[in-house]
Amino acid sequence: MSNPAISYAHITRVTDTLVTATEDALAAEEPLEIRLVHNGQQQSITVTMRSPGQDEELAAGFLFTEGIITQYAAIKTIYYNNNVATVTLQPGITPSLQPAQRNFLANASCGVCGKTDLDAIYTPVSKTTSLIKVPAAILHELPASLRNQQAVFDNTGGLHAAALFNTEGTLLHIKEDIGRHNAVDKLIGIGIKQDLDFSQYGLLLSGRAGFELIQKAAVAGIPVIAAVGAPSSMAVKMAKEWDITLIGFLREGRFNIYHGQEKIAL
Incomplete structure (x- = not known):
């Protein structure tokens, strides 16, 4: 079974004086747009460069870690098609969108690119209280x-x-x-x-x-x-x-x- 996170390219490999035509495996990189549907309205939240695959998990995790939703139960459905993940929230759920506003595409190395002001890079967080050792x-x-x-x-x-x-x-x-x-x-x-x-x-x-x-x-x-x-x-x-x-x-x-x-x- 093919892995969507892997792409292939024809290359010329040079080793000392040996030149060989071969194929090389590459980490696939494609854009993903995350759209949010709530209370009958749809809007684009962000576009991020990512490795294809597990896009539903990526969309849910992004919405959670950005503070837009507070639990997975807020999600009704996640529909993926052609590099777009559309997340529909449960009726009556109001997302917190202000902290996550972005004004341009986020590249693969940046987790806070596109935030509209300095305060927007922070998501509400509580101190951990775990006794783990x-x-x-x-x-x-x-x-x-x-x-x-x-x-x-x-x-x-x-x-x-x-x-x-x-x-x-x-x-x-x-x-x-x-x-x-x-x-x-x-x-x-x-x-x-x-x-x-x-x-x-x-x-x-x-x-x-x-x-x-x-x-x-x-x-x-x-x-x-x-x-x-x-x-x-x-x-x-x-x-x-x-x-x-x-x-x-x-x-x-x-x-x-x-x-x-x-x-x-x-």
Whole structure:
């Protein structure tokens, strides 16, 4: 079965003096427009560049992490056709649209592009209150577990991954996308659909941890974030404000704790 997240191109491969005509796997990138239907009105919410596939989860996760809806039950239907995901809300549901207003297309690397003013980058978030405790030994095992299950990355080498993990080191869900914020939205989208208790899970990121990823996790109530790459200064600042345990440079048997050491069993 073909994977919509993978595309193919005819290339000329040069190795030293050897020239070969062959085919190469690419991470597919296409636009997705998310439309919202509520109280008989339809409007376009955003256009984002993403890896095709799991678009219903991406649309639901985006609406949730942007604060437009507060639960999956607010959604009546999600209809996908030709790179457009149309989300129809239940009768009587009024979405909160002001925080999410955007005025241009968001590219695959940007989770807050197009916001109309500085205040609009923030989504209402409450501090986490989870008492979760993650053993350090479990954290050390997570990058290899994630890498072993990155199916599309194995073929293309061009995708980010996000996963939910528990205190036993089990990866519950793994999502890949050319945009790291999209991977997190897909992950949270399936989580709210399954009514998961996010307070019992950590978020694992295959790359760096930026502000927009911390905020998405905070909206869901995820108490621990572990990134293989580096966190940004804004990510650390908001992790402290929202009391999220933030770990960076999780690789090769080491990691840095930037906030929330009490949630890690050292």
